[in-house]
Amino acid sequence: MIKKEKKRSLLIKPLTVFIDVLIINVIVYFVGDKEYLNFTFLSYITFFWLLLSYYTKFYNVYRYTHITKLLTLLLSHFFVFTLAYLSFFSVFKEGKIINNQVLIYSLIISSIIFIKLFTFFLLKLYRLEGKNYRNIVVLGGINSAKKIENLFNERNDLGYRFFGFFSDKEYKSKSYLGKHDDAFNYIVQNNIDEIYCEFSKFNEKQLINIREFVAKQKLELRIIPKSKAIYSKDFVLEHYGTIPILKPKPLPFERVETHIIKRVFDIIFSLFICIFILSWLLPILAFLVLIDSKGPLFFKQKRDGLNGKQFYCYKLRSMRVNDDADKISATKNDDRVTKIGSFLRKTSLDELPQFFNVLIGDMSTVGPRPHINIQTKKYTNEVENYLIRNSVKPGITGLAQISGYRGEVIKKSDIENRVRLDIFYIENWSFFLDVKIIFQTIFNFLKEEEKAY
Missing domain, CATH: 3.40.50.720 (NAD(P)-binding Rossmann-like Domain)
Incomplete structure (x- = not known):
């Protein structure tokens, strides 16, 4: 039987956030002084609204939330936001507050409180009619x-x-x-x-x-x-x-903010790598790869992405062109690997083009490593909870890789430990865990890893 999808839409909370941010910016734009109709001020209030909303759990209102809790949430959130709003003038305007700022802020508060309470009671009336149950x-x-x-x-x-x-x-x-x-x-x-x-x-x-x-x-x-x-x-x-x-x-990846934080970081970090490293390093590596053996510069291969969706994963070609690339992964002393390819694989430089995959959105900087399709079919039947890895975007590096479980799978415990660490990452994700994995990956790059072949 086909599993029933949840009735509530995952877009409700993001839509509510968008409407509130739009209201704030529209009020400032139409009521505010021209002096404050600039990118700095609008970005400042938008950033602090989103930041404080996250920490005060302003949008965590459910069907069972009591009205007293909602009012307490509104009071606490706007108290802190008031301090952040007024701080702009202390920091950037030396304490100078334009006269109609009180009017602007009053409109912001009253508009959002009205919408919040109106939506809260409207949904209750809607449910009394037997809808949205x-x-x-x-x-x-x-x-x-x-x-x-x-x-x-x-x-x-x-x-x-x-x-x-x-x-x-x-x-x-x-x-x-x-x-x-x-x-x-x-x-x-x-x-x-x-x-x-x-x-x-x-x-x-x-x-x-x-x-x-x-x-x-x-x-x-x-x-x-x-x-x-x-x-x-x-x-x-x-x-x-x-x-x-x-x-x-809720698990980290069940939160909308997790995907936003991770995606923003992926774009910034991959752009940095592409502009400051790949822009000069890729032509050098391309020259070495092309003179070392015949064949294309890039090797592309279909892999499983988010929710099992197939995508082309890009690498610098490290092997001679062969018919077994989609059937057999690289092994120790693999005669398919070229001389330059051996260097690329030991240093993981062959993985650098995957930052283009990150920019496109098929991959993330950190996440479970994607396997070739024939391995995915094999491990799905042999390893418990293997497909949980597909619940997040695959990564260039991951917790399993920095823990020594990379490369060739020699015994069953290798893939089982890899899956165990991937699931641990999914269930315990944090931004600082991603940063730690990236730094450990760089450290591993500077030393020769045993299974990097």
């Missing part, structure tokens, strides 16, 4: 199921539809849907969006199975904790009415 089931006992059912029946504005609950203990309740083993098929067949799982009813292995199922089906998981539970750092505590719910923290 999410289907849920409970895995656990009847008491927890009744609490969830009563809450969502009383609060139709939250937009949830309770289908029933699963439990290994049989009940005569109309809401009882069967035992835990029946749940997964029912969830897929009935387009369930969220699963509420009672923590105390499952052991660790069962919880892991549930999380893997949820991730595979692209569903939402909520944990109903024991009253005295110690909350894991991997979960966020939320309250639906008076019911405590543990919500798994």
Whole structure:
């Protein structure tokens, strides 16, 4: 059966951010003094709006968010933004504030607060009409199921539809849907969006199975904790009415801002490499490659990219032209490798053209290394969770490569450790981890790596 896509659009939050930034700039443009209609001022307020929004979680408003929390969020965010806004005049204008800046700022605050509250209540009215709902089931006992059912029946504005609950203990309740083993098929067949799982009813292995199922089906998981539970750092505590719910923290690449930060860095870093290094180094390497052996300068090969989409990965040609390039990876003392090619592979200089792949958007500077297609087919069947690597863009370098798992796969543990480190990177990404991997890659470049052949 085809997996059901989430009803909520991933574009809602970015669109909201764009509208708010547009409002700020439009108000400044039409109401502000001509002195402030410049790139510096507009960039300053836009940058600080986005930066503070990220740290105050200004756009983390959900269907279950209480109005008091929303008002607190608005108050705290605008308090900090006010300080940042006024700081511009202290830093750049020696404390001079043009008269209508108070008017401008008041318009910004009132406009965004109005839109925020209007959208908040409009969505509640929309859900009261039975629209924009999410289907849920409970895995656990009847008491927890009744609490969830009563809450969502009383609060139709939250937009949830309770289908029933699963439990290994049989009940005569109309809401009882069967035992835990029946749940997964029912969830897929009935387009369930969220699963509420009672923590105390499952052991660790069962919880892991549930999380893997949820991730595979692209569903939402909520944990109903024991009253005295110690909350894991991997979960966020939320309250639906008076019911405590543990919500798994989103992984880094599930956040829109992660993709924005990573893409901006990729463009800046790859442009720097192309302009200041490839502009003079590539002609030299091209000359050496072309006089060393017959054939094209660049070697291109289809690889798996984001979500398995095929793209051409570019390298400087390091082998003689042969029919096995798409079938067999380079091995130690491979007679296909040219003299210059051996130098290029040992120093990883043959990978430099992949910065063009980064600029195009097919690759990232840091990420799981893409394998040739025949290897991908092989490892997909042999290595558990192998395809998780395709959930992010492949990289020129990665955590597995700087940890010694690069080049030829000699034994099964080589690819298993590579996949393990790739998944660790995906689940624990940070900007500073990318920077660390890049510096370690440069350090490895300066020394001769054992498996660089």
